[in-house]
Amino acid sequence: MLPPKVYTFLCACFAAMGATLYGYDLGVISYVLVAPDFVRVIDTTDDNYIGFIVSSMLLGAFFGSIPACLIADRFSRRMAITVAGGVFILGGILQTATQNKETMFAGRFFAGIGIGMLGVLAPLYQSEIAHPSKRGMLTATFQFFLGIGAIVAGWIAYGVQQTHPNAPMAWRLPLGFQMAPAVPLLLLSFLLPESPRWLMIKGRDQDALRTLARLHARGNENDPFVQGEWLAMKEKLGQEASVDQSWGLIFYDKTNLRKVLYGIILQFSVQMTGVSAIQYYAATVYKSVGFSQNTALLINSLNNINALFGELACILLVDRVGRRFPLIAGNMLAGSCFAVATALAKQFATGSGSRGEGIGFVAVLFIYNFAFSACIGPLSWVYPVEIFNTAVRGKATAMTCMAAWISNFMIGQVSPKAWNNIGWKYYLVFTVCGFTNALTFYILFPETKGRTLEEMDAYFRETHWFVPGAKVPVVSSKEREEQLAQDGLNHDRNIPSSDAEKGLQAGDYNHHEHI
Structure with a gap:
């Protein structure tokens, strides 16, 4: 029989396959959007349509969050994971078989509902089965599997576009393959312990x-x-x-409301680091600094591998170093990287950019992506779900996830127009937000490492909102x-x-x- 912590870790990894679906969709869309046959089928070059093809998945995820918590609370976490897998497969079929932009929108939306459900359910389930000493590790696997999905999507799509650049296979095969991880979630979730x-x-x-x-x-x-x-x-x-366990328990209890606000702030802050803008529109980003489309897609695929190493570092270290320090340090590094990237992108906008400056731009984004993957992305799933009590955990996690999806939707929708209208100046938004994020976490977010789920209520009640002056004790x-x-x-x-x-x-x- 497996050691208990190994068995629990494997259960968490199975649940985290839901993140593979999200990561795959994040990774594949930048390749699909530039496939010549896809452009022919959807028959549009309008920035609003292109933005909505990307962001309709996120809109679906927004609407999928509340049903996820209702099913999870009423019928069990395992049942909800099964339902989410089925909904995602429906969306995958519609995307793969699409003949127009309307069907593509519908497919992305339904796939998004499944992803939104799993974004609530996987971290929720992982946190509830974990040892206190390994809870960060288990929940951080969500981002790690997200990274695996992005890598698989990138290399499949890149490979097919090299061999069949103008054929329907260049985008239909990558879109169809996204359904593979959903099959075990649909058929085998009952094997998990409740x-x-x-x-x-x-x-x-x-x-x-x-x-x-x-x-x-x-x-x-x-x-x-x-x-x-x-x-x-x-x-x-x-x-x-x-006490009343309805939605009112969140809004009328000051401690619960404070924790939900922290979760919402954290999820919005993640998108304001620029991660999704770079991921969704990788071809546009790297082409703007002098690389060809094929090279841009190759760079993006390599950067996905780089991110996986960052996510692995988080899994190995998060329960040692905690949550607070990585969030602060990671955002400061993210802001610094975008400050440099902004300066380099400006050179190309003015026509004076060199090959070396283009390589420097790529290098800076690789550093940023590693820092994000090691310090920010995984903790956006770890921190919110572990601070809630059992009575509200499902509902409150759904609310924080909705913040993640709507902020992601915003970035997906506005980025094409932002690059067309203000170009390199768009990076200034991410530069400023990196530093303001770090300041916010320094002021507001107490450390949660090592504490049990059952003690979080008392801990937050006793911890002043201005954390630097709260003298919070270290916990083993x-x-x-x-x-x-x-x-x-x-x-x-x-x-x-x-x-x-x-x-x-x-x-x-x-x-x-x-x-």
């Missing part, structure tokens, strides 16, 4: 205990750590059962897990209930801390 927190919400306490044991202790229900987790979850959900994730195990041992020894309650108050671990 979220123990969802089971407990539904009153299935013993099923939750069995699932925790399966995930974290090779099926041993008497394992002290499993017992401690189960008791902490039961205590926290007991508290939440006494290993110590947290030892505390849970100790609580489980105390429970097994039948200690007096008054003492047990002191040790199990959700979010209150101060009597254990030595930091």
Whole structure:
């Protein structure tokens, strides 16, 4: 039998295949848009139409977020993942068989609904099955699989366009291949263990205990750590059962509203670093600094590989360095890279750009993409989902994901016109936003590394909104897990209930801390 953390990691990776669909769609569209036969079929060169072909997927994702949380809360996380896979396949079929721009819009929209659902469901499921010490790693796999999808899309589309540049295959084959990762999500999601927190919400306490044991202790229900987790979850959900769990719980509770606003701010900030503008319109970006279309697409494919190394670095390090520092440092580096890129792009706009300056532009964007992939992109999925309590996690995650999709939609829609109207000056937006993002995270966002999901409410209530002055203590994730195990041992020894309650108050671990 696999070690518990390996088994849990593999379960998280299966759920993360939903991100492969998103990454593939992100990666493939820049190749599809410039395929000669695709241009013939959609019969338009209007910037608004081109922008909407890109962004209609994101509009679908926006509308898919709320149904995802409703299905997940009502029927289970696994069922919702299955439904999302089916909806995405419908969108993939429409895109692959399209004969006009209207069908292409519809296909992108339905595929977007599936992607929007999975953007909610995969991080939600991953966070709810994870060990506290590995939660960042597990949730960061979402961005890693997104990167895999972008790489696969890039190299398939680039290869087909080299061998069949003017044929329908140059774009229909890449669009058709995007459905492959959705098939196991549709057919095999039932093999995943259900979220123990969802089971407990539904009153299935013993099923939750069995699932925790399966995930974290090779099926041993008497394992002290499993017992401690189960008791902490039961205590926290007991508290939440006494309050209204409707949408009003988000808007009328100051702590929940604060956390949702943080999630929305984070998701908007991601798009304002410029990542999607570069990804969607790679051919336009690299052609503007002197490269041919084929070379531009090759550069984009290589940059996707570069991003994967950044995402791997995040998976390996996020639970050691935390969330706060990478968000601050990554955005500062992103702003610095775009400052240099802006200066180099200006040279080409004025007609004085050299080959060396074009290579320098590419190099700077490679540095930016690595920093984004290691410090920003993965954490946009990690941070929001882990700060919510179980009562609102599905709904609140849906709201933060909607912010991701609508901001992504905005960038996809306005970028073609921005480049046509203001050219290199468009990069100034991303330069400024990189630095303002870093300042925002420095002021507002407390560190969440190592803390259990059940303690986040108390942690945010006790942490002042101005984080630099809040004197937030450092948390050892290993110590947290030892505390849970100790609580489980105390429970097994039948200690007096008054003492047990002191040790199990959700979010209150101060009597254990030595930091």
